[in-house]
Every structure is written in C-alpha cells, then in structure tokens.
Amino acid sequence: MFLKMMKYRFAVSEFARYDRAGMVLCLLGLLFVAFGCLLISQDAAAADGRTKSVSPLDEKNPLSNLWSGFYYAKKETKAMQLDDFGNPGSFYVEEGAELWKKKVGAQGKSCASCHKDASVSMKEAGVRYPVYFAPLDRMINLEQRINLCRQDFQKEKKFEYETRELLALTAFVRAQSRGMPVRVKITGPAKPYYEKGKAFYYQRRGQLDMSCAHCHENNYGKSLRSNLLSQGHANGFPTYRLKWQKLGSLHRRFRGCNKQVRAKPYAYGSEAYVNLELYLNWRGSGLEVETPAVRN
Amino acid sequence: MRFRFLKSGSCGCVKTLSWQRSLVNGACFLVLVTFVILAFISTNALIAAETGSETEENGLVKFQIINLIHSKSIQHSLSGKPGNPKRGEALMVNRKKGNCIACHGLDVFAEKAKTKPNIYADMGEIGPSLNGIAGRYQEGELRLLLVDAKQIFPDTIMPAFYRIERFTRVDDPFLNKPILKPQEIEDILSFLMKQK
Numbered sequence: 001m002f003l004k005m006m007k008y009r010f011a012v013s014e015f016a017r018y019d020r021a022g023m024v025l026c027l028l029g030l031l032f033v034a035f036g037c038l039l040i041s042q043d044a045a046a047a048d049g050r051t052k053s054v055s056p057l058d059e060k061n062p063l064s065n066l067w068s069g070f071y072y073a074k075k076e077t078k079a080m081q082l083d084d085f086g087n088p089g090s091f092y093v094e095e096g097a098e099l100w101k102k103k104v105g106a107q108g109k110s111c112a113s114c115h116k117d118a119s120v121s122m123k124e125a126g127v128r129y130p131v132y133f134a135p136l137d138r139m140i141n142l143e144q145r146i147n148l149c150r151q152d153f154q155k156e157k158k159f160e161y162e163t164r165e166l167l168a169l170t171a172f173v174r175a176q177s178r179g180m181p182v183r184v185k186i187t188g189p190a191k192p193y194y195e196k197g198k199a200f201y202y203q204r205r206g207q208l209d210m211s212c213a214h215c216h217e218n219n220y221g222k223s224l225r226s227n228l229l230s231q232g233h234a235n236g237f238p239t240y241r242l243k244w245q246k247l248g249s250l251h252r253r254f255r256g257c258n259k260q261v262r263a264k265p266y267a268y269g270s271e272a273y274v275n276l277e278l279y280l281n282w283r284g285s286g287l288e289v290e291t292p293a294v295r296n
Numbered sequence: 297m298r299f300r301f302l303k304s305g306s307c308g309c310v311k312t313l314s315w316q317r318s319l320v321n322g323a324c325f326l327v328l329v330t331f332v333i334l335a336f337i338s339t340n341a342l343i344a345a346e347t348g349s350e351t352e353e354n355g356l357v358k359f360q361i362i363n364l365i366h367s368k369s370i371q372h373s374l375s376g377k378p379g380n381p382k383r384g385e386a387l388m389v390n391r392k393k394g395n396c397i398a399c400h401g402l403d404v405f406a407e408k409a410k411t412k413p414n415i416y417a418d419m420g421e422i423g424p425s426l427n428g429i430a431g432r433y434q435e436g437e438l439r440l441l442l443v444d445a446k447q448i449f450p451d452t453i454m455p456a457f458y459r460i461e462r463f464t465r466v467d468d469p470f471l472n473k474p475i476l477k478p479q480e481i482e483d484i485l486s487f488l489m490k491q492k
Contacts, residue, residue: 207455207470209446209463214453219422225391225398226418264467 049287057183057285066287069295072230081294089240089292092247096172099165105154118176126177126289130278132189139193139274142170161268167247171238174291181288182235184281197279200272206263233284236293250277357478368448369436374478379486387484389415394484399423430492438488442481
C-alpha cells in the first residue's frame with residue numbers, strides 16, 4: 001500500500017527525478033557507513049584468544065577453541081597486562097633491552113653485535129621455540145638458546161635459570177613476537193620429543209594422581225576453590241605472576257603445578273620440561289604471544 | 297548315535313519319560329539354588345569375619361572391596377570405630393587434608409560461608425555437588441569412593457585418599473603415605489552420611 005503510494009507520488013511529482021537521485025545517494029551513503037561499521041566491528045572482535053577464541057592451527061589439537069590464560073584472569077589483572085606502563089613485566093623487558101646491547105666477555109660482544117636490531121632478527125623467535133638443536137641432539141628453549149650464545153660466542157658464564165638477567169633477556173626476546181601466533185614445529189627431528197611431551201601431559205602423577213589434562217583439558221573454565229582453571233597455555237611466558245610478585249619462567253610454573261599435585265618436580269631446563277614446553281606450545285599454536293603476560 | 301545323544305532333551309537323557317525328565321530338572325534346579333545360597337552365606341561370613349583394623353605389611357589397614365554387579369563397596373569401618381561428623385566437616389574444608397570443597401559444592405557450606413567466608417567460601421565446581429549424597433550412595437560405596445574413587449570411576453580426577461601404591465613420582469614428603477588416616481576417612485564419611 002505504502003509502496004503503491006510512493007510510486008504514485010514519484011510518478012506525479014515533478015521533482016521525482018531529483019528524489020530518486022537523492023535516494024540513490026542516500027542509499028550509497030548508508031551502504032558506506034554500514035561497511036565501515038562492519039570493518040570496525042570485525043576489528044574489535046578479532047580472534048586473539050583473549051576476548052574471542054582462536055581456532056588451533058593444527059586440526060589434530062584436542063582443543064577446538066583456544067583461550068589464552070588472559071581470558072580466565074581477574075579483571076584487574078587483565079587491565080594490568082594491557083597497560084604497558086602498569087604491566088610490571090615491562091620493567092624486565094626494558095632490562096632485557098639493556099642486556100641485549102651490553103658488551104660482555106673477552107671479545108666484548110653483545111647480543112646486538114651479531115643479531116643487530118632485535119625487533120627484526122628476533123621477530124620469529126618467540127613464535128617457534130622450542131626447536132630441535134642438532135649439535136646437542138635435543139630440543140632447546142629460548143633460555144637455553146640464550147645461554148648457548150653466551151657460552152659459545154660471548155665466552156661468558158651462562159645465566160642460571162630463573163635469575164633476573166635470564167628472565168629479562170628471555171622476556172625481551174619473546175616480546176619481539178608479541179601479537180604473532182605461536183607456531184612450533186613438531187615434525188621431523190622434533191617428532192619424538194613432541195610425543196614425549198604429550199605422554200608427560202597425559203601422565204597421572206603425584207599423590208593427588210592427576211595429569212595436566214585432568215585440569216586443563218577436561219575442566220578449564222571451572223573453579224578449583226578460589227582459582228578459575230585455564231587451558232594452561234604457554235603463550236604469555238615468561239609471565240609476571242601476582243602470586244610470585246615477580247616475572248617467572250614456564251618451568252617455574254611447571255614445578256608449581258607438579259608440587260600442587262604433590263609430585264616430585266623436575267629441574268629447571270630439564271629435558272622432560274622442555275619436551276612439555278614444546279607440546280604445550282603446539283597445543284597453543286594459533287594463540288598470540290603475550291609476553292610479558294600478567295596472571296594471578 | 298553319539299550325535300543323537302547330544303541333540304536329545306535336558307540333562308542329556310535319551311528317550312526319557314516326561315515325569316522322569318521333570319524329576320531330573322527339579323533336582324538340577326534344587327542343586328543350583330543351594331549353591332547360590334551357600335555362596336551368598338559364605339561371602340557374608342567373609343565380611344563378618346573381618347573386623348577392626350588389622351595392619352598390612354605396607355602400613356595401611358586391611359580392607360576388603362565387595363564387588364557386586366551393581367555396586368562396589370567397603371562394608372567395614374577402616375578404623376573399626378564410627379566417625380565423628382564434626383571432625384569430618386573440619387577435614388573437608390582443610391586445604392591440607394580432605395579439601396573436598398576445592399572441587400565439590402554443598403549448600404550447608406554455602407550457608408556457613410556467609411558468616412565464615414575464610415573457611416567455607418570458594419567452593420569448586422569440578423566434581424558433583426554433595427547435596428543429598430547419602431541418598432545417592434550407600435555407606436560402603438561412599439567409603440570406597442573416598443578410599444579410591446578410581447575403583448568405581450577409572451578416569452576420575454578425584455584423588456585416592458587411602459592408597460599408597462600405583463602412583464608416579466610422588467614427592468618425598470608424601471611418599472608411602474595416604475592422604476588421610478583411617479579415622480579421618482570415617483569422620484568425613486559420617487558427615488557425608490548426614491547429607492540426605
């Protein structure tokens with residue numbers, strides 16, 4: 001009825017032509033605005049694992065939706081991570097930047113002497129470690145790569161695990177990959193280590209007789225007393241934990257988890273933990289690197 | 297002939313009269329019933345024979361798991377004594393002991409959390425609620441669930457609170473020790489049996 005009336009109006013109106021032109025312009029304008037809105041909304045809802053889940057890169061992943069630990073963190077903790085000035089992990093990254101340039105050893109070499117600008121040379125490092133290292137015939141993680149450089153090229157004593165220097169340098173290097181999706185290689189020589197890491201993940205251990213999967217695969221999103229269980233990803237490490245009041249390595253977290261189920265923890269940098277680190281990074285492949293993340 | 301023998305009627309009798317056959321059938325049935333009754337009595341006698349808390353070589357008290365078709369259970373008190381529900385409640389909220397509420401919710405505790413949040417708050421949601429648990433399980437089944445829940449649910453996350461074997465890499469302070477003592481199991485059990 002309304003349309004008929006409109007038709008009639010256009011037919012009889014002497015301004016009909018102008019009206020039509022106006023309408024077309026109006027429609028075009030509306031379309032433009034709508035398209036813009038769509039772009040903006042898509043941007044806001046970009047899958048990052050923090051506000052919207054990410055699909056795993058490997059379809060064999062037992063998790064169909066990946067959620068970063070950020071998603072399960074408390075509101076204030078999230079705010080702390082997002083604010084670069086308020087993120088206590090940022091201080092470590094800055095310290096790491098200083099160490100990157102610091103010349104040490106007999107030959108007076110710094111990391112920058114060989115690797116130059118970390119934002120270029122280290123862009124991928126945080127995404128693909130641990131990697132298979134042929135000379136030692138095993139997997140090495142970032143901490144171990146840094147120490148190998150230190151011993152072999154800088155001719156300096158290695159940093160002990162969990163020292164402020166090693167944490168700072170590791171965080172600085174991994175922070176270069178911030179926002180890039182984790183993507184570790186589990187094929188070729190890495191395959192057997194991946195398998196070992198997987199076996200570790202599903203092995204019940206400790207007096208409480210639980211495997212990683214019991215909490216982080218079967219029960220994520222549920223509360224365990226005062227904590228909300230996450231999917232247990234590695235994408236934010238080294239992480240500033242409020243509980244520690246300090247930046248800490250992934251292996252420190254592993255040791256904490258093991259002790260919580262009353263299992264004997266492995267040593268920092270042990271082969272068992274590096275294999276688990278590889279497996280966890282595979283489970284989280286697709287999630288963005290968040291180093292230095294802030295967690296409860 | 298042999299083939300015919302196997303094919304013929306009940307109890308393998310050849311060319312039997314109908315009254316003979318029913319007599320044999322009746323006898324068979326009687327023997328079977330007697331056997332079942334005897335078996336039942338002997339099991340009960342076995343349960344009855346076990347009293348108090350004898351200690352095994354490994355340091356744990358002896359207990360017997362009764363495996364029936366529909367339920368598995370431990371019928372007798374591990375300590376030989378009844379439990380104390382008040383003590384049981386304290387053990388359930390103690391993080392270093394039962395810590396049951398890390399995973400299980402219970403309305404009675406939620407009510408108490410309003411006045412004593414530091415003791416009762418933050419109940420977990422991993423395991424099923426304990427509301428009305430005594431109506432869902434018999435005492436013996438609940439005792440076995442506390443002792444070793446994997447006997448009933450093999451894949452469960454729930455720890456075995458009274459077991460010291462078949463573990464991987466138990467940390468030194470906990471090696472060869474069960475999480476709870478026999479009397480502590482009974483105390484928790486007595487509290488749970490009040491949740492009707």
